[in-house]
Amino acid sequence: MTAEDLRETQVAWDEVAAGFDEYATPLTISFAEMALDRVDVGSGTRFLDVAAGSGALSIPAARLGAEVVATDISPAMVELLTARARDEELTDIEARVMDGHALEFEDDTFDVAASQNGVSLFPDMQRGVREMVRVTKPGGQVLILAFGPPTEAEFLTFFMGAMQAAIPGFDGLPMDPPPLPFQAADAEKLRAQLADARLNDIRIDTETWDMEIQSAEHLWDMVVNSNPIAATLVADLTEEQIAEVQRILDTKLRDRSGGSGPAVLTNRMHIAVGTK
Secondary structure, X not given: OOHHHHHHHHHHHHHHHXXXXXXXXXXXXXXXXXXXXXXXXXXXXXXXXXXXXXXXXXXXXXXXOOEEEEEEOOHHHHHHHHHHHHHOOOOOEEEEEOOOOOOOOOOOOEEEEEEEOXXXXXXXXXXXXXXXXXXXXXXXXXXXXXXXXXXXXXXXXXXXXXXXXXXXXXXXXXXXXXOHHHOXXXXXXXXXXXXXXXXXXXXXXXXXXXXXXXXXXXXXXXXXXXXXXXXXXXXXXXXXXXXXXHHHHHHHHHXXXXXXOOEEEEEEEEEEEEEO
């Protein structure tokens, strides 16, 4: 990644960081808590979180007693993660601005290196995975949480369906190749990447992540702040178009919830673990 690319990426993620922290991170923490059961994390574990966002994986790991180092390319995300740790009085989290393509750590530093919807967004995911493996101790574990197929991510299919119904000519996201957040959707290709990075005892489980959505506005805010790609998709919409998208979403969510309470949207997620 060139210096210009790095700066552009930082700016893009900085712009969505506040909304990401408010809407995406609270939904993601619950899945992280479940996934951490797949690796050995406890008191004194040296734990690296790559592309940590505002802490959906780091915070649960620290609650388990791990000594967490969290890295993210976005300074704004690092500030928000630090604030979350401070609010919970979690003193064993160090957050640093860093490009995951070139981690600034010595070889064999961490017991566990992990990433949740992070390294799977990298332009060069394979390089990011190799960096995670490099800084993991022999016998340590690498944990990657990544989206399954986009057709099995209901938060996305609901949103895109409403966009297509409301906006004439809107074709949705290009899927060949898939957007970066879904580049690890094929579990066997993900397995091959981990094997190529010289991990052993690779296990990939595909689980359901249930996401409670309170309203159409909640889903809108979560999606458009979840990734700069989504923010770009809606950047030129008029207020009337946004209102129509949210009206359609409201109908779809009410149908799902039976007319009362939150709507539960299901998403398929890969939990990949390998040993160095």
